[in-house]
Amino acid sequence: MAYDTSSRIAIVGGGCWGISTAYHLERAGYTDITVFERSAELPSPQSAANDLNKIVRAQYADDFYTDLGLEAIAEWKKEDWAPYFHQTGHLVLLSGYAGEKAKGIFEGAAKTAQTNPKLSPHVTKLSGPEEMREYCWQLTGPLTNFRSYFNRSEGYAHSANAVKGIGAKLVKRGVKFVLGPEKGTVTSLVYAGDGRRCTGVKTQDGTTHNFDLVVCALGAYGASLVPKLGTFSVARCWSVAHIQLTAEECDVLRGIPVVNAMDLGFFFEPDPETRLLKLTPLGAGYSNFSGTTLLQNTSLPPLASGDVGQDAALANYVPEADEAQMRRLLRETLPWLADRPFVHKKVCWFSDSADSDYCIDYVPNTDRSLIVLSGDSGHGFKMMPVFGKWVRELLEGGSQTNPRWTWRNVDPAKSGADWGGDVSWRFGEAAETSDIVKERKTKEAKM
Ligand SMILES: Cc1cc2nc3c(=O)[nH]c(=O)nc-3n(C[C@H](O)[C@H](O)[C@H](O)COP(=O)(O)OP(=O)(O)OC[C@H]3O[C@@H](n4cnc5c(N)ncnc54)[C@H](O)[C@@H]3O)c2cc1C
Structure with missing residues (x-):
C-alpha cells in the first residue's frame, strides 16, 4: 500500500x-x-x-x-x-562498590568517550573527588573510590x-x-x-x-x-523516587550536571517549579510475567490486563534494595539528603528488547x-x-x-526469556513485580 x-x-x-x-x-x-x-x-x-x-x-x-x-x-x-x-553536562561515575561487570563497562564507556572524535572534545576524565567537585562543587560526600568523567555537551x-x-x-x-x-x-x-x-x-x-x-x-x-x-518486547519497570526540597535547597543544587553513577543510579538538578529532586536506581528492572495477563508468556504492565489490584499495590512504593541503592548514592554524593523521606515513589514502565x-x-x-x-x-x-x-x-x-x-x-x-540481567549496560538480576508486592505486604504486616 x-x-x-x-x-x-x-x-x-x-x-x-x-x-x-x-x-x-x-x-x-x-x-x-x-x-x-x-x-x-x-x-x-x-x-x-x-x-x-x-x-x-x-x-x-x-x-x-x-x-x-x-x-x-x-x-x-x-x-x-x-x-x-x-545542557547541564553529564557527570558519569562509578562507585567504589561496583562489581567487575560494572567496572568493565565503565572503563569501556570512558575509553569510548575519550577516543570517539565526535565525543572526545567535550569529555574530561577526572581523577579523585577534588577534580569531580570542580565540575559539581555540590558533591560534598566522600565519593569513596569513585571513578569519573564529565561530558559537557550532554x-x-x-x-x-x-x-x-x-x-x-x-x-x-x-x-x-x-x-x-x-x-x-x-x-x-x-x-x-x-x-x-x-x-x-x-x-x-x-x-x-x-x-x-x-x-x-x-x-x-x-x-x-x-x-x-x-x-x-518485554514490559519492564524501574523505580523512581523524589525528594522534596525547600526553595533554598533547590537554589543550592541549581545547575548541577546529571549525576549518573552507573552501578547505583542517577539524579538531576531539582525541578524549579515543584522543587523535587528526582532519583532513579539503576538495575535490571522488574517484569510482570506472573501477573494476571490476558496473554501467556508475556510481560505487560498490570493495567494492560486490568489488574487494578496489582497496579495499586505497586503505587507509591519502591523496593527496599532500590531504596538502599539510592540512599548509598546520596550518602556518597549529597550526604545532607541521604536520610530524607522519598516522595512520589513509583515504578515506570518501558518496553525492553x-x-x-x-x-x-x-x-x-x-x-x-x-x-x-x-x-x-x-x-x-x-x-x-x-x-x-x-x-x-x-x-x-x-x-x-x-x-x-x-x-x-x-x-x-x-x-x-529472562534476559534483563544480561542487557549489556545494566547490572543485577531482573525480578518480577509480584516480588515487589510480596515484599511490601510482608513489610506492612510487620508494622
Ligand atoms: C525510570 C525510567 C527512566 C528513564 N530514563 C530515560 C533517560 O534518562 N533517557 C531516555 O532517553 N529515556 C529514558 N527512559 C525511557 C523513555 O522514557 C522511553 O524510552 C520512552 O518514554 C518511550 O516512549 P513511547 O512513546 O514508546 O512510550 P510511552 O512514553 O510510555 O507512551 C506510550 C503511550 O501509550 C498510551 N497507551 C497505552 N495503551 C493505550 C491504549 N490502549 N490506547 C491509547 N493509548 C494507550 C499510554 O498512555 C502512553 O501515553 C526511561 C524510562 C524509565 C521507565
Whole structure:
C-alpha cells in the first residue's frame, strides 16, 4: 500500500514516540493525522515520559546510537524543542562498590568517550573527588573510590513538558487528538481480509474508526494490542523516587550536571517549579510475567490486563534494595539528603528488547497497514526530536532497511526469556513485580 499526504493515519499512544511521529508527519505535509491516547491529558500517567526529566546523552557503547544521539542533541537546541532541553553536562561515575561487570563497562564507556572524535572534545576524565567537585562543587560526600568523567555537551530534558508542549503545538497545527479513557483508549485493532489488513481501531466507547494506516506507539503496552510483540518486547519497570526540597535547597543544587553513577543510579538538578529532586536506581528492572495477563508468556504492565489490584499495590512504593541503592548514592554524593523521606515513589514502565535495539517496522502480513514502535529499552526519550523522522522514512520507503530496527520473528515457545540481567549496560538480576508486592505486604504486616 502506498501512502500520500492525504492518507488517514492513526497514531495509538500519545507518549514521546507517538507525539514525535505526529510531529514529523505533520511537518512533512500529512494532513489527516489522529492521535488516540487513553489519558485525558498529556502526558499520560502511563507514559514512561511522564517524568520531570530524562538524560539526553550521545554516549553509547556503539557508534550507531552515538550518531543518533548527537543528531537528537542538535535538534533539542532548535526552536520547538529548546524550551525543554538543559545542557547541564553529564557527570558519569562509578562507585567504589561496583562489581567487575560494572567496572568493565565503565572503563569501556570512558575509553569510548575519550577516543570517539565526535565525543572526545567535550569529555574530561577526572581523577579523585577534588577534580569531580570542580565540575559539581555540590558533591560534598566522600565519593569513596569513585571513578569519573564529565561530558559537557550532554544534559537532560523535561520529558513531561516536552510531551505536553509539543502536543499542544500539534493541536494548533491541525493534528487531531482523541483523548480520555472512553474515547481515547483503543481496545482493539480492526482487521479485514482474514486479518491481513488493519483497517482501523476500536475504542473503549465502542466506536470503530477507519484509517489507511495505524501506527502503534504504546510503549510497554504494545503487546496488549499486537500480541506477537510480546515475544520480543518485554514490559519492564524501574523505580523512581523524589525528594522534596525547600526553595533554598533547590537554589543550592541549581545547575548541577546529571549525576549518573552507573552501578547505583542517577539524579538531576531539582525541578524549579515543584522543587523535587528526582532519583532513579539503576538495575535490571522488574517484569510482570506472573501477573494476571490476558496473554501467556508475556510481560505487560498490570493495567494492560486490568489488574487494578496489582497496579495499586505497586503505587507509591519502591523496593527496599532500590531504596538502599539510592540512599548509598546520596550518602556518597549529597550526604545532607541521604536520610530524607522519598516522595512520589513509583515504578515506570518501558518496553525492553534483548539487544536494546528499537523496533520500527510494519507488522508482518498486514499489507503495510500496521506499524509498531517498540523496544525503547529505556533509552528512547532522548530521541524524541528525531524519532518520528524514522517513522516517516519507513512509511515513505515502504520497508525497514535498517536490520537493527526490524520486526523480530521469535519462536513464541522461546519468548519471555529472562534476559534483563544480561542487557549489556545494566547490572543485577531482573525480578518480577509480584516480588515487589510480596515484599511490601510482608513489610506492612510487620508494622
Ligand atoms: C525510570 C525510567 C527512566 C528513564 N530514563 C530515560 C533517560 O534518562 N533517557 C531516555 O532517553 N529515556 C529514558 N527512559 C525511557 C523513555 O522514557 C522511553 O524510552 C520512552 O518514554 C518511550 O516512549 P513511547 O512513546 O514508546 O512510550 P510511552 O512514553 O510510555 O507512551 C506510550 C503511550 O501509550 C498510551 N497507551 C497505552 N495503551 C493505550 C491504549 N490502549 N490506547 C491509547 N493509548 C494507550 C499510554 O498512555 C502512553 O501515553 C526511561 C524510562 C524509565 C521507565
